[in-house]
Amino acid sequence: MVTQNAMTVSSVAAGAGISVGPRDTRGYRAFTAVNTVVLLVVCAVMLYPFITVVAQSFSSPGAIKAGLVNVWPVGFNLDTYRAVAQNGTFWGAYGNTVLYTFLGTTIAMVLTTTFAYAISKPHLRGRSVLIGLAVFTMFFNGGIVPNYVLISALGMKNTMWAVILPGAISVFNLLVMKAFFENLPRELEEAAQIDGLGWFGIFCRIVLPLSKPVVATMVLFYSVAYWNDWFAAFLYLDKQELFPVTLFLRNLIAGASTTASEGAAVAGTTTAAISANIQAVTMILTIIPILCVYPFVQRYFVSGVMLGSVKG
């Protein structure tokens, strides 16, 4: 109501320079100060767990056990890093994670981009059926028991495919991608058609090069999902040499892994204390790759997600 009536005068008022809004009042300045403090607190809360883990990774087990480590390392040492770096099981798991992430992301990207391109063509007959087929799975899924039965029946237990294949199409990513393809200017594709390029040629040579932002976003989303996944491995893998690093870490935390006691033997202290700093180092080494790519792709993913919100 308020806004409706004033709509007509707004342009006049702006022209007359009546823009000394409440933004400049004392009340608003007080709000700005409070707001800044609140946001700084939010940042501190977000960062604190990271800082503690970093501090613990450099601290001596004794200091952690005594409850002295918060934001700053106590009893600074690199022994834990050395112990973890010499642990073959850890690097084996790390290598598995890299392999699963790389293969999984590749397969997922191929399936997602090709499917998204096909269903982004408004004239495609049966398009709504294909979209419906995908969207329905967002709201209804089989559940873990039938999934487990299926993976077992396909003979994929204790193979890396059990970890890689089931996650290969995320419908959310698919819809974001489809929306992006729909928004590409049609003229380019039409020009390519006249030049005699088929759909697949257009897709590879025109559409994909134009879609770098969304492709970068999707590569990030898929690779983070594969990198972070532990549950598929937990369910389907029994052999330690196939474990990804997240499952290795989970077992470390659960104290179920023999590696924790190996670590304790190395440093010659109690299992509980040593595993706290070994956990910290393992966590950091697991987070680091994500932190490394994060700044580069950040500008892409925000636009990617927003795109999904517009059309998804």
Place this chain on the structure above:
Amino acid sequence: MVAETVGRRQVVGRRPWNTGPPRGHGTKLPWRVVWRRDGVLYLMAVLPVLFLLIFRYGPMLGNVIAFRRFRPGGSIFGEEWVGLLYVDMFINDPTFWHVFGNTVIIGALTLIVGFPLPIVLALLLNEVRKKAFKRAVQSISYLPHFLSVVIVAGMVMQLLSLQGTVNQITEALGGEAVPYLQRPEWFRAIYVGSEVWQTLGWGTILYLAALTTVDASLYEAARIDGANRWRQTWHVTLPGIRPTMITLLILNIGTFLNVGFEKVLLLYSPLTYATGDVISTYLYRVGLVSNNLSYAAAIGLFQACIGLVMVLSANLISRRMTGASLW
């Protein structure tokens, strides 16, 4: 290869396809023509569709084992019909209703706390004039979203351990150290708190995007009418982002019962089953640890159906009341 030949033949043979208004709207083209025009598009969709059929629809059909006796190593669709045996079983299982209650409570708490906070943070961020500061806060608050749930659980355990920061503060204030993760009364708070920590920043993205689309002249108009900052937020900003809020609310309601299963599995222990055990962890233990696969499938199917009903009804209500709908 295929694409090239099809394309060229098309160009040589008849008019280039898809120039001008697409034919086939209104008049039905024969499939043969459609195939010649779009065959490659269908071929591109074959693998993804196969994937969906096997890995998404396969397990959906696999749910028939909820009504059939399942023998490990036998058919994935079970051996013989047993009717509603397993449904009867869980309806008469007090543990099921207990974990059902836990799930509803944790889901409701997560929704009540976790849904409004990103909106508040987005509004606060929207008031920040210094671009660099705003961007820094955003980058930092998105970060937890990218962590594995294993790492989040590890961090929670370290912070709440007897030597952890929380207990250090408690002791500094003269309290006694509490083994939080072994106390059922703390489980919900821990779960919801860590959930908020991980999702708060990421949740703001869509709202911030929606905020940029609010018409600036509306603010000016409100200001001229004497609306202060608070009233502008209430009467202009919030209505402006209402469609986003409703969409996200519907999605959140749909996933209400899928309480972060993996995190619960990592954080709970027999000591905290009283409040922490949820439907999915219960069916995981019953099905995959104790091997009652049919029984667990029945519970899972029930859960999935409730989820579907909830999302459909939330969408229906929203369409009736506000006109906003997911599809």
